[in-house]
Each structure stands twice: as C-alpha cells, then as structure tokens.
Amino acid sequence: MSHPEGLRANSSQFTLEGRPFRILGGSIHYFRVPRPYWRDRLLKMKACGLNTLTTYVPWNLHEPERGVFNFQDQLDLKAYISLASEMGLWVILRPGPYICAEWDLGGLPSWLLQDEDMQLRTTYPGFVNAVNFYFDRLISVVKPLMFEEGGPIIAVQVENEYGSYAKDEGYMPFIKNCLQSRGVNELLLTSDNWEGLRCGGTEGVLRTINLQRLSFGAIQHLADMQPQKPLMVMEYWCGWFDVWGGHHHVFHAEDMLAVVSEILERGVSINLYMFHGGTNFGFMNGAMDFGTYKPQVTSYDYDAPLSEAGDCTTKYQLLRNLFSQYHSEPLPEVPPPQETRAYEPVFMQQHLSLWDSLQFTDKPYRSERPVNMERLPVNNNNGQSYGYTLYETTITSGGTLNSRNNIRDRALVFVDRQCVGCLDYKTHEVTLPDAKGARTLGLLVENCGRVNYGKTLNEQRKGIVGDIVLNQTPLRGFTIFCLDLKPNFMKRLTNSSQWKTDFKSPSVPAFVQTRLCVDGPPKDTFIKLPGWGKGVVFVNGQNLGRYWFIGPQHFLYLPGPWLRSGENQIIVFEEQRVDAKILFAENPDHGKTVDVYKLPFCTLL
Structure with missing residues (x-):
C-alpha cells in the first residue's frame, strides 16, 4: 500500500499529497503563549484563513542544563503540534539549533559558553557534540509527528538565516545530516534575508526568503537562484520588535496588506512572522548589537495580527478578508475575544531588602x-x-x-x-x-x-x-x-519570616510583596507600575518579565490562567525606586510609536 506523498518542491508550485498546494502560514511560538491559550490562538489562526503553523524550538528551554531535558507542560512540543493537527493545520518545524527569534542567545543554551574556545554555529567539536546530543532527543519527540508517520509536519527548516553568519562551509551540511540521519524525510528548507540568500543554502534544500518590503527585486532574485522551484517568503515581517529606550514599532495595516496581496497575486507561498507574537516571559528576551547594545523588551507583541493578549486587530480582519479569497469554503467563525479586567490597585504590604535576601x-x-x-x-x-x-x-x-x-x-x-x-x-x-x-x-x-x-x-x-x-x-x-531568581529561591524567600511591614523608607534594591484578591473567574489584565524604576514581577511564582521606566513598554501582560479566584501573590524585585501601589488596566500601553515602513531598514537593525 503506497502512502500519500508529502510536501514536494519539484516544480514551480508546491504539491502536497500529489495536488497543488499553497502555504498560507503564520508563526506562533508555543513558548511565548500560556499553554491554556494555545487552542484559542490556533483557532484564530485557522479562522483567519491560514493553513500552516510555523514554530521555532528553543534549545535553551528544552535543555536548560547539559543532559537535562524538559518537554513537559508549557514546553510540551508534542502536545502543541498535535493540537495544530486537530485544528486541521499543517506544521513547518524550525528546530534550529539556532533560532534568532529575539530570544536570549538565539535559543542556544548559555552553558555552551563555559568552553572558552566555543565557536557557536560552526563545526567546532564542542558545538557539534552538544547539537548531536540535543537532536537525538528532539527528533525522537517530533519524528512520530512527521507527515510520513501520519502527522502534520510537512517541512523542516535547516538552521536559521545562516547566510547572515556563514562562518563555516561544513556547518549547513552537518545540520542537514543531523535531521536526515535521524529519519527526517520531509521537505527541508532554509530561510534567509535577501543578502544572506547566496551563502545560506545547502545542496538539496529549498531556499526561502525573509522580507518586509518587495524591494531589490527580492522575489525575482530567489526565482533566479532556483529556477522551476516554488517560491516562498518564510518570514513576512508584518511588524517589528521593540528595544528598551526606543519607540514601539508599528507597521500600518494598509501598508502590510498591499505587500501580502502582491505576494499572493504572484503565486508565492507566505508565512506571516509573527501571526501572534506573545511574550518574552521571564528573562528570555534577546538583544541586538550593531555597535550599540540594545536589549529587547518583555512584550513580543510585534504589532502582529493577533495582539500580545491574543486579540484580533485591524490587520487580522484585513488578512481574513484577503485569505478568504483563496478558499472555496467559508472560513470558520472567529472565536470571541478574551475578557480583560482592570483590577483595583493593590498596595504594597511587605518588603525585604536585597541584602536580607542573600541568605536564601x-x-x-x-x-x-x-x-x-x-x-x-x-x-x-x-x-x-x-x-x-x-x-x-x-x-x-x-x-x-x-x-x-x-x-x-x-x-x-x-x-x-x-x-x-x-x-x-x-x-x-x-x-x-x-x-x-x-x-x-x-x-x-x-x-x-x-x-x-x-x-x-x-x-x-x-x-x-x-x-x-x-x-x-x-x-x-x-x-x-x-x-537567578529561580523558583526554589523565590519559594525560600516567600516563606521567610523576615519580611518587614514598615513602608516609610524601604531600602532598594528590594523584594516587595502584596496580594491581589480576584472575585469570580480570573481574567487577563495588564500590570502598570508608574512611579517604579526597573525590575521584575512574579505572580503566583510565574516570572512575568522585566519592566523599566524608560519604556516604550509601560505594562506587563498577566494572563488570566495564571491567576486564581481568591488570593494571588505578587512579588516585585525593584532595583531603584519603590512606589506604594501597583495598577491594573484592561489594555496595554506600548508607549510612543514609530512607523517601521518609514524607517530605513538599517535603522531597525
């Protein structure tokens, strides 16, 4: 009995199961979205007319210590891909090992840097050995989810934007072999921006392009490099990320729609990066350094079609209208928006100085x-x-x-x-x-x-x-x-009997504690900290991420599922100046905005 054919790139159009197929994709990263909301976000993706989910896989979360793996709970990759399949979505997996993603060290675990001679993203033996060990485990998780096994994964990306790095000619063939030698037989892709296209490919692997504007003849450039192959924009940047001390980047919906429409009219496959950005919870944001170091903010809203909290934006509505033209059946109903709530302000109840916390x-x-x-x-x-x-x-x-x-x-x-x-x-x-x-x-x-x-x-x-x-x-x-403010430390801190209640002059840096009482079912909300300086917020032990008065971000997203009816513990670690209260809002405040389309691309980098 012959099995149906998976995704193929043997002519100018993709085929799937032997029939012409257009990838209408969108990126949602499971590690940036609270697990209770995975279903909601994927339903909204399906209702927008997309047929394919793409996701990166962050090595640094899955192997936080050498040889210690985590594919549970928030990091249950198998459950996430299976849920996409249940929704009727295909999946393109982007396993790295390097993913960029505005994520700390591009997803590479920091323990690699214990080796003073380490050469990341090369065939340096210390890196090769670590990648092999990681891929042994990762591929064993995703192999049963491949198309040939009856799963939804129709393509797998080989590394990520290596053309922009390109330090080692043997590296991309090594990563390709890492996948194929472990039984990955689906279509393999690379993904590069215009300048990296020439150096980022490897033999027998389909090249795709990343872009925001149709300039420099980018699509034609890709077509010239791969005659009689299907064309795909693997990352169509429908927004942009933010850095501390800058402005919130926006990309107007009409400008975005014009480019997406033209890409589709040309018969090109597309993946929207990001369809839904989510949040850099904890300490996981990355940074950029092109002569000046600039750390990225906690929010990964990205001005995406689905907002950080999963709301449908104007972009979403315009894209849904556009993508509906590429379907013969009516699109599914859009799920209702999540309710949000502005809880009453809470006042600080206890504090403990950094110096008193060192014992824990x-x-x-x-x-x-x-x-x-x-x-x-x-x-x-x-x-x-x-x-x-x-x-x-x-x-x-x-x-x-x-x-x-x-x-x-x-x-x-x-x-x-x-x-x-x-x-x-x-x-x-x-x-x-x-x-x-x-x-x-x-x-x-x-x-x-x-x-x-x-x-x-x-x-x-x-x-x-x-x-x-x-x-x-x-x-x-x-x-x-x-x-490092990990859960065990936070637990010891919480259980301490040394918290002080005198709020006349709390010394900083300090941990400050209060309670939020929630009556009825918990709802999403946004924490606001006017009068505070710089620090980190924990709610019921969950690290929501960093805040900093310099903006542009002036809120932290607090998902409803991380709250409970009744009493909730809030701990703030503040470095510089403590205020007496914390505020809550129904909507985020992204700060001053700047239009990405009006900026020269080099200023974004």
Missing part, C-alpha cells in the same frame, strides 16, 4: 578574580544563565572605579550597601566617596539579554567578564552571589 541564595562563591555568570559553580555546574549576580569585595579608599567595559550588561554600584552609581556599556566610570577604613563594594550585575543575531554570539558571556579597577588597580578577593 545558594552558597556564595569566593574567587580572587571576577568570574562570569556562565562559569559560576551553580546549577549542577552548568553556570548561571539568567538574572542578576552580586559581586562583593573590600575596598580601603575612594576614587575612580573603572569597569574597562567588562560589565555585562548593567551594574548598580554600592559602597556599604548605599548605591553610588551605575555602570553599563555607555558608562564605564563611577566616583566612589572617600572614607577611612575598610568598606564593602558591591556590584549588582544584570544580564539584560544575550544578543540573538549577528557575529557576536561567541562574546555573550554575562556578569563581570574581566578586571574592574579602582584607581588603576584591579580589584581582587570577590564573594559572588547567584541571584
């Missing part, structure tokens, strides 16, 4: 010289991946403290626990006050997000990465505390 961290590490996060002997010797690290040493004078640009990425400077300044990529010097006798110098260093795109991936070690000097003399004799 793992045993501090003592070292003569500073040690970067990834090399700390924590997390079963996998190093520290995310969060904050406190470096303390003794000084006997004031004067000029110079970071020599060895702070990654931002450090609050303390003398005897009083803040005296901040060091980052732009500020390398702080003046320390004079005083007699020995004092404690503290440097609270935050990993603000590892760069996810470009040539600097091997330089993304965090914490203090070299000498810090006081009056030209390198500091020595450090005590180093790991503050």
Whole structure:
C-alpha cells in the first residue's frame, strides 16, 4: 500500500499529497503563549484563513542544563503540534539549533559558553557534540509527528538565516545530516534575508526568503537562484520588535496588506512572522548589537495580527478578508475575544531588602578574580544563565572605579550597601566617596539579554567578564552571589519570616510583596507600575518579565490562567525606586510609536 506523498518542491508550485498546494502560514511560538491559550490562538489562526503553523524550538528551554531535558507542560512540543493537527493545520518545524527569534542567545543554551574556545554555529567539536546530543532527543519527540508517520509536519527548516553568519562551509551540511540521519524525510528548507540568500543554502534544500518590503527585486532574485522551484517568503515581517529606550514599532495595516496581496497575486507561498507574537516571559528576551547594545523588551507583541493578549486587530480582519479569497469554503467563525479586567490597585504590604535576601541564595562563591555568570559553580555546574549576580569585595579608599567595559550588561554600584552609581556599556566610570577604613563594594550585575543575531554570539558571556579597577588597580578577593531568581529561591524567600511591614523608607534594591484578591473567574489584565524604576514581577511564582521606566513598554501582560479566584501573590524585585501601589488596566500601553515602513531598514537593525 503506497502512502500519500508529502510536501514536494519539484516544480514551480508546491504539491502536497500529489495536488497543488499553497502555504498560507503564520508563526506562533508555543513558548511565548500560556499553554491554556494555545487552542484559542490556533483557532484564530485557522479562522483567519491560514493553513500552516510555523514554530521555532528553543534549545535553551528544552535543555536548560547539559543532559537535562524538559518537554513537559508549557514546553510540551508534542502536545502543541498535535493540537495544530486537530485544528486541521499543517506544521513547518524550525528546530534550529539556532533560532534568532529575539530570544536570549538565539535559543542556544548559555552553558555552551563555559568552553572558552566555543565557536557557536560552526563545526567546532564542542558545538557539534552538544547539537548531536540535543537532536537525538528532539527528533525522537517530533519524528512520530512527521507527515510520513501520519502527522502534520510537512517541512523542516535547516538552521536559521545562516547566510547572515556563514562562518563555516561544513556547518549547513552537518545540520542537514543531523535531521536526515535521524529519519527526517520531509521537505527541508532554509530561510534567509535577501543578502544572506547566496551563502545560506545547502545542496538539496529549498531556499526561502525573509522580507518586509518587495524591494531589490527580492522575489525575482530567489526565482533566479532556483529556477522551476516554488517560491516562498518564510518570514513576512508584518511588524517589528521593540528595544528598551526606543519607540514601539508599528507597521500600518494598509501598508502590510498591499505587500501580502502582491505576494499572493504572484503565486508565492507566505508565512506571516509573527501571526501572534506573545511574550518574552521571564528573562528570555534577546538583544541586538550593531555597535550599540540594545536589549529587547518583555512584550513580543510585534504589532502582529493577533495582539500580545491574543486579540484580533485591524490587520487580522484585513488578512481574513484577503485569505478568504483563496478558499472555496467559508472560513470558520472567529472565536470571541478574551475578557480583560482592570483590577483595583493593590498596595504594597511587605518588603525585604536585597541584602536580607542573600541568605536564601545558594552558597556564595569566593574567587580572587571576577568570574562570569556562565562559569559560576551553580546549577549542577552548568553556570548561571539568567538574572542578576552580586559581586562583593573590600575596598580601603575612594576614587575612580573603572569597569574597562567588562560589565555585562548593567551594574548598580554600592559602597556599604548605599548605591553610588551605575555602570553599563555607555558608562564605564563611577566616583566612589572617600572614607577611612575598610568598606564593602558591591556590584549588582544584570544580564539584560544575550544578543540573538549577528557575529557576536561567541562574546555573550554575562556578569563581570574581566578586571574592574579602582584607581588603576584591579580589584581582587570577590564573594559572588547567584541571584537567578529561580523558583526554589523565590519559594525560600516567600516563606521567610523576615519580611518587614514598615513602608516609610524601604531600602532598594528590594523584594516587595502584596496580594491581589480576584472575585469570580480570573481574567487577563495588564500590570502598570508608574512611579517604579526597573525590575521584575512574579505572580503566583510565574516570572512575568522585566519592566523599566524608560519604556516604550509601560505594562506587563498577566494572563488570566495564571491567576486564581481568591488570593494571588505578587512579588516585585525593584532595583531603584519603590512606589506604594501597583495598577491594573484592561489594555496595554506600548508607549510612543514609530512607523517601521518609514524607517530605513538599517535603522531597525
């Protein structure tokens, strides 16, 4: 008995099961959407007229420590792909190992950087071995979901945008072999922007293109490279991401629709990146560095057709009308929007200073010289991946403290626990006050997000990465505390009997705690923190992500399923200034906007 044929690219049009097929795709990342909302988002995708889901797979979440894998709960990739199949959606899997995705280190686990000689995205043996071990596990999860096994996966991407990196001629053939040698027989694709197309391909693998504007003859360029092959825009950027201190990027619906319409009129397949962006929960946002380091914000709204909270936007309605023309049957009904609620403000009830919380961290590490996060002997010797690290040493004078640009990425400077300044990529010097006798110098260093795109991936070690000097003399004799704010630490912190209730002058940095009482079924809401400075919010133990008064983002999305009827615990870690209350809103405030279409592309990067 012969099995139906999967996706094929043997002529100028795709075929699936032997019949002509047009990919009308959209990207939704399961790791950016609370699992209880997967169904809602995929139903809305189907109702918009799309037939294919694409998703990246983040290695750093699935293998957080070397050899320790997690494919459960929020990371249940098998359940997500199976749900897409249940909705009648095909799936294009983009397993990396590098995914970019505006995600910390482009999805690569930080423990790779323990090797000082590591060369990421190359055939360097340390990287090859780690990829092989990871793919052994990953492919065993997704193999039963391939088309030939009766599953929805019709294509698999080989790495991601390697043409923009292109450091090793043997690398793409290696990744291709990683897939095929483990029994992946579906159509293989690569994905590159216009400039990376020539270098990013590999033999026997279909090239696709990433773009936002139909300029430089991009589609024709792809057609010329692959005569008599189907054309596909793997990432049609229908919005853009934001960085702290910038503006919220918008791409007007009419401008987007004009390009999508033309792509479809030309008979080209398309995947909307992002169809629904979601959220960089926790510490998972990436960063960009093209001469200036810029960390990305917590929201991954992306000005996508579905908003961060899953609402249908004007873009969604326009695209639904457009895609309906490519279906012979009426599209399914659009699911109703999620209800949102502006809860009453809550007032801070308890606080605990950073210094009082240190007893709940793992045993501090003592070292003569500073040690970067990834090399700390924590997390079963996998190093520290995310969060904050406190470096303390003794000084006997004031004067000029110079970071020599060895702070990654931002450090609050303390003398005897009083803040005296901040060091980052732009500020390398702080003046320390004079005083007699020995004092404690503290440097609270935050990993603000590892760069996810470009040539600097091997330089993304965090914490203090070299000498810090006081009056030209390198500091020595450090005590180093790991503050990655993981669940076990937060649990110990919560159960402490040392929380203080006097709110006249809470010292910062501090953990601040309150309760939100929810009457009736919980609804989505948006946390607003006017009057606060910079920090992280936890609700019922879930890390919602970072906030920072510099914007553009002035809210944190709090999904209803992460709340419960009755009492909910909120803990804020605030670095600089505490306010007495937290506000809630029904709608987000993205801050000042800038139109992507009116910017030269290079300014986006």
